[in-house]
Amino acid sequence: MTKALNELTIAEAARALRARECTVRELWDACHAAAVAKNPELNAYLEIFDADETAIAAAQARIDSGDESLLCGIPLAIKDNILIDGKIASAASKMLEHYTATYDATVIKKLKDAGALFVGRANMDEFAMGSSTEHSAFGSTKNAVDPTRVPGGSSGGSAVAVAAHLAIAALGTDTGGSVRQPAALNGIVGLKPTYGAVSRSGLIAMGSSLDQAGPLTKTVEDAQIVFDAIRGLDPLDSTTIPAGLYPEHARKEKLTIGVPRHILSEGVDADVLETFEATLQRLAKEGHTIVDVEMPTSPYALAAYYVVMPAEVSANLARLDGIRYGHAARGETLLDDYVQSRTEGFGPETLRRILLGTFVLSSGYIDAYYRKAQAARDVLRKEYDEAFKNVDVIAFPTTPSPAFKFGEKSNDPVAMYLEDVFTITANLTGMPALSVPMGTVVREKSTLPVGIHFTTPHANEAMLFRLGTDVEKLSRGE
Amino acid sequence: MATVDDVKKLAALARIRLGDKELEKFTKEFDAILAYVSQLEKLDLPKGDERVVPPLHNVLREDGEPTPSGTYTEKLASQFPAREGDALVVKQVITHD
Numbered sequence: 239m240t241k242a243l244n245e246l247t248i249a250e251a252a253r254a255l256r257a258r259e260c261t262v263r264e265l266w267d268a269c270h271a272a273a274v275a276k277n278p279e280l281n282a283y284l285e286i287f288d289a290d291e292t293a294i295a296a297a298q299a300r301i302d303s304g305d306e307s308l309l310c311g312i313p314l315a316i317k318d319n320i321l322i323d324g325k326i327a328s329a330a331s332k333m334l335e336h337y338t339a340t341y342d343a344t345v346i347k348k349l350k351d352a353g354a355l356f357v358g359r360a361n362m363d364e365f366a367m368g369s370s371t372e373h374s375a376f377g378s379t380k381n382a383v384d385p386t387r388v389p390g391g392s393s394g395g396s397a398v399a400v401a402a403h404l405a406i407a408a409l410g411t412d413t414g415g416s417v418r419q420p421a422a423l424n425g426i427v428g429l430k431p432t433y434g435a436v437s438r439s440g441l442i443a444m445g446s447s448l449d450q451a452g453p454l455t456k457t458v459e460d461a462q463i464v465f466d467a468i469r470g471l472d473p474l475d476s477t478t479i480p481a482g483l484y485p486e487h488a489r490k491e492k493l494t495i496g497v498p499r500h501i502l503s504e505g506v507d508a509d510v511l512e513t514f515e516a517t518l519q520r521l522a523k524e525g526h527t528i529v530d531v532e533m534p535t536s537p538y539a540l541a542a543y544y545v546v547m548p549a550e551v552s553a554n555l556a557r558l559d560g561i562r563y564g565h566a567a568r569g570e571t572l573l574d575d576y577v578q579s580r581t582e583g584f585g586p587e588t589l590r591r592i593l594l595g596t597f598v599l600s601s602g603y604i605d606a607y608y609r610k611a612q613a614a615r616d617v618l619r620k621e622y623d624e625a626f627k628n629v630d631v632i633a634f635p636t637t638p639s640p641a642f643k644f645g646e647k648s649n650d651p652v653a654m655y656l657e658d659v660f661t662i663t664a665n666l667t668g669m670p671a672l673s674v675p676m677g678t679v680v681r682e683k684s685t686l687p688v689g690i691h692f693t694t695p696h697a698n699e700a701m702l703f704r705l706g707t708d709v710e711k712l713s714r715g716e
Numbered sequence: 717m718a719t720v721d722d723v724k725k726l727a728a729l730a731r732i733r734l735g736d737k738e739l740e741k742f743t744k745e746f747d748a749i750l751a752y753v754s755q756l757e758k759l760d761l762p763k764g765d766e767r768v769v770p771p772l773h774n775v776l777r778e779d780g781e782p783t784p785s786g787t788y789t790e791k792l793a794s795q796f797p798a799r800e801g802d803a804l805v806v807k808q809v810i811t812h813d
Binding site: 337338340341473476535537538540541542544545552556559560561562563564566571572573575576577578580581584586589590592593594596597600606607610611613614616617650651652655 | 718722723726727729730731732733734738742745746748749752753754755756757758759761762775777788791792794795796797798804806807808809
């Protein structure tokens with residue numbers, strides 16, 4: 239059975255374009271038509287762009303002249319908090335509903351240089367805060383597998399665009415799991431790169447010490463293709479890392495996989511845990527070694543995250559005051575202008591986190607919360623560094639359960655926050671992490687995908703890709 | 717325990733206005749979140765001087781090669797909620813009373 243063009247992976251599409259099996263225009267049309275047809279139901283895109291004839295012609299010319307960029311002519315979905323010059327970037331907020339980006343984010347510039355095309359702006363939780371896209375000011379996105387369920391978040395639109403074949407691949411951002419969790423809940427691959435591997439210039443900032451842009455793709459190979467295109471030192475982001483900052487990692491074929499079983503004993507659905515254990519067993523049969531690791535501070539990671547993150551959110555979103563750009567309400571005084579603009583512009587979850595951040599940074603509580611959380615973050619990182627002396631990689635399920643139903647967690651912020659319990663640690667330590675589909679579980683007659691999550695030492699994405707490829711092969715029964 | 721007054725004060729600091737109903741809801745949710753976050757108190761962590769501060773270095777570049785004046789002016793000014801020429805219109809900041 240031959241796949242429709244929009245169902246191809248990046249690697250397959252790049253090959254098809256060079257074999258003259260399709261043109262850039264045909265590939266674009268297939269993705270664009272699918273997006274236009276399915277978006278009314280799925281709401282994966284906040285805006286679907288018109289064809290950029292110049293970019294399409296340029297990409298075709300490059301392919302015809304033997305250009306080797308694998309992303310050349312590939313249509314991608316871009317999360318709505320990543321700036322594309324001349325396009326709206328709203329971060330799914332009323333605050334920036336009509337804000338037009340004045341420059342390209344570095345990742346966009348790199349993708350344009352690689353010849354990639356952009357299908358549209360992908361829906362998300364407002365300012366990337368949430369795990370379900372229910373916090374989007376423009377309506378939630380529906381899960382690609384079961385539209386009665388959430389797609390995860392905050393990069394839910396990006397994940398559904400890829401899983402439902404409304405783009406070949408997508409870019410998201412990940413502050414606490416926002417690429418990996420929606421990838422897992424839609425049955426695709428998601429990568430959070432090492433902090434500093436990818437420039438944050440031109441990303442609408444959420445938690446600046448945690449944010450990274452990353453790919454959502456159909457395969458591990460595709461994730462690597464996008465990562466290789468967007469990574470690199472950038473003078474516009476002083477936290478980007480030069481090559482060689484972290485020690486070189488030896489290339490190993492057989493890996494030691496550490497599993498912190500002590501934190502998996504409660505809160506994880508039984509069948510998710512079974513699927514996880516079965517995946518580990520298959521990896522063991524391939525020659526990898528599975529061992530237990532102790533991470534005593536891990537159970538506190540989520541608590542530390544919900545101090546550090548809102549603190550950074552409250553600082554970053556202070557710039558949105560209705561004066562220079564964005565939603566601008568006007569009252570009696572200048573103070574009224576600020577207060578009215580912010581009160582009308584921000585949704586409830588954003589307000590909640592701004593207030594929480596204001597609280598943990600206030601003089602009476604900064605020691606008890608913020609400084610304590612920063613200290614916990616150091617200890618956590620040290621624990622991971624220690625663990626990596628004995629193991630090559632650490633594995634979890636990506637989420638404790640499969641996609642949940644709309645509204646199920648809307649009235650309980652803490653239950654929603656627990657969605658990220660396994661993913662946030664990689665953001666706190668800055669280590670790279672990958673979610674790969676590991677199988678399915680059944681809920682109310684619906685077969686739902688779940689993911690396995692790997693973390694490696696800083697700058698060792700190569701090992702993630704190698705192990706992720708093994709999981710893919712085993713899932714296909716090879 | 718967070719009180720309605722605490723949350724009201726935080727909202728004022730954050731330049732946000734909350735209605736009575738929202739205040740009550742946020743206060744309740746705040747308590748649940750703080751209860752969860754307070755787990756951190758159980759952790760024995762290095763204090764003050766014991767914390768290792770990572771090596772820091774200055775990342776500011778030397779001045780030079782300025783962008784030609786006016787390159788981004790129109791792009792930025794077109795986002796202004798109110799403008800006079802290339803200037804942003806705001807309310808009077810200093811009052812005389």
